[in-house]
Amino acid sequence: MLSSSHSRLRVPALLVFSVLAAAGMPHGAEAQDPAPGAQAASAVDASAAALHALFDAHSAWSEREYGYTRVDGRRRAGDRLPSNTPEAWSRRAAYWADTLAKLDAIPVDGLSREDRINLEVFRATIAADHENAVRRTWEAPFNSDTFFWAGFAPRQPWHDESEWRNYIGRLRDLPRLFGEHIDNMERGLARGWSVPRATLDNRDTTIEPYTLEGAGNPLLDAFDAIPSSLPEPVRARLREEGRQVVLEQVVPAYRRLLSYMRGEYLPRTRTTIAASALPDGAAFYRTQIREYVTRDMEPREIHELGLAEVARISAEMREVMARAGFEGSFEEFLAYLRSDPKFYARTPRELLATAAWVAKKVDGQLKHVLGTLPRYRYTILPVADDIAPTYTAGRGGLDACWFNTWDLPSRPLYNLPALVLHECSPGHSLQAALALEAPERPEFRSSTYFSGYGEGWALYTEWLGTRMGIYETPYEDFGRLTFEMWRAARLVIDTGIHEFGWSREQAIEYLADHTALARHDIVNEVDRYISWPGQALSYYIGYRTIRDLRAEAERELGAGFDQKAFHDTILRLGSVPLPVLEEEVRAFISSAKEQASRAG
Incomplete structure (x- = not known):
């Protein structure tokens, strides 16, 4: 069983009824009274159905909210950039709070092992997103390592015309995005929430290449690298349209951002460095x-x-x-x-x-x-x-x-x-x-x-x-x-x-x-x-955590320890919270001991 507060929930009968009803199960005088075992199975099925309904709803919401598209079954960025207005963040915070409440209303005692892991992963992700939204961390939308104005140029050129067209659409959206970030940074400065000034030496210089009107601008250079797998007439149209968007819309947006960063933001950032100096910083x-x-x-x-x-x-x-x-x-x-x-x-x-x-x-x-x-x-x-x-x-x-x-x-x-x-x-x-x-x-x-x-x-x-x-x-x-x-x-x-x-x-x-x-x-x-x-x-x-788990596995399994199986157990999980990792590896150790005992 997963080490989780969710597994200790006790759900009122009315809530169980509502979950069953949502799953389309019969109720009322017309429904036959099933045997206790069937009742338990139905409740488990309803819990799993409610959980996966939340997962599916979240996937659809994310695609709408962030403008994703799909290429070969994988999510890709679409032709627009997400909104960063306070209204958008308020909407997201409300959605995440509602999702957390719905998660906590699902009885979990009968969920499968895999679904308990799914729940733990999903809840931890949503909880972190909600926490950052309500604390308005988006009012300081970059740090010394990662910048909202970088990373738009493709690291490797696409081989599909639709991806290039989506890229041009995102470039058209950059001026709007930068304006929203600047407005948010002003709100952050007003309440003492900013990136520490001591960490920002030369970070503004990373904007400079994007203000160029020729070679050296990563966004312009990208259109010179369209692969020959696309027909030349298509490449020519993409180059012409892309360069026009960059020169007429994107370069001016970067120049405004650079002017704001140097003339307004950097001189007014906080001179403290500790998180504890932020509003409610210790928490x-x-x-x-x-x-x-x-x-x-x-x-x-x-x-x-x-x-x-x-x-x-x-x-x-x-x-x-x-x-x-x-x-x-x-x-x-x-x-x-x-x-x-x-x-x-x-x-x-x-x-x-x-x-x-x-x-x-x-x-x-x-x-x-x-x-x-x-x-x-x-x-x-x-x-x-x-x-x-x-x-x-x-x-x-x-x-x-x-x-x-x-x-x-x-x-x-x-x-x-x-x-x-x-x-x-x-x-x-x-x-x-x-x-x-x-x-x-x-x-x-x-x-x-x-x-x-x-x-x-x-x-x-x-x-x-x-x-x-x-x-x-x-x-x-x-x-x-x-x-x-x-x-x-x-x-x-x-x-x-x-x-x-x-x-x-x-x-x-x-x-x-x-x-x-x-x-x-x-x-x-x-x-x-x-x-x-x-x-x-x-x-x-x-x-x-992983070194300690390996030492535990080696100690418990002795000569029967197989590092390939140990590593596969970790990697098969995908990314999970550390308590989930510990529980799953210990289940692997217990299973391996049991198999060795039977074989002996």
Whole structure:
């Protein structure tokens, strides 16, 4: 049984009657009185029907609300962008509140195991959406890492004319969207809700490429990359229409946005950095912990866990330093790793080629760690130039892994094995492909993402690389430990900033003292933690959850432990809250023990 407050609900008889009636079941004097067993079965069927009716209604609502379309059965962005007016957010908040009330009215005691997981996933997602809507987080619609004005240009060109036409439609809608965001940002400034000023250095420069009227504007460049699989007359029409929309409507909108950001918004943003400084900030920070960690944890508990893990990893890093034969101090070793040219690519292509080589090494080992592999394939691409200066070292998704080739002296090659494992495979890209190809489930399950699960799994795969033979040198293993330390230090830094009054400089120095990350990356990362409270906590807590579950499985199953079955159990679930993950893995352990006992 799932660890859920829902499973403890006791529903009044009148409510059960209403659920049955909604499912079209007979009632009143004309209905025969079924046997008790049939009554129970009918109630279970009605609960499942009511739950799936909510899922279906939500899918239809989402398509209307956000303007999705469908291509080859998958949701894609349509020809318009979602509304961001206060009225739209109020409408969404009311819908989510109503959905939560309907969920809590469904008796769950008789639901199947799969439907209980469906319910847990759905409820956690809707609850987080509702919480953010009522707190009006949309009045600060970007952070130091992610911008509402970026990401409109396709990462890879479409091969379907309808997708290009939808793209042009979205571009026409950009001026309206930007105007709504500006209005919302003004409302946020008026109540002290803004992005912290300290995290916004040079973020306005990411708007500049979109103000160009020629080459270098990503939105214009996209129309020069229409593939030859489309007939030339079609390509010509799309280029002409697209360029006209960009030059006449989109470029002026970006210029207005840039003027507003520099002249109005940035000078008036808050000078504090802690989430606790926001309206009702202490409570808000705890809601962010709940959203990203998917369990209730106090900041003090997280901070102390971080301190303990930093100390443990520090000792292991020194052991690897000794294995590398370095005879100086730890600080000198970090300086050596940050400065010796042999650790750095000379060209962007060299960095991307190294990442691709690591990815193929991983491919050769997957059959030893996973029982089920996806058919869907990802590619490797450089991070787009317009966002690269403030972007992370890499990021992975269903279609691609992106590696940052900007400022190569800050991109050490010894970090790439861990980064490829995390972002590409068996981390995010493989995980997303398996979710896409999972057995038939309610649609939301294939696109739901819980950071504790997803980032926890991806960080776990960095450690799993030690079992796959991916790290070939002590330096690469140190790169892995640097990444593990980076995530453990986040527990200390995120809570330090948002709960315990740490300064930005204190956080930067703490991360610099404990990792071999380049200074540029360290500053970007700290600014991300400041402007995105709670998100950074999910990685290490999710990772420790999976490592602890593996240790439990190895202890309970002994020689019968099969890591392929263990990993398949995790990945087959798709993204779920961590308590659900724990319960399902423990059910796997119990089942494996029972099978071993029968076989013995």
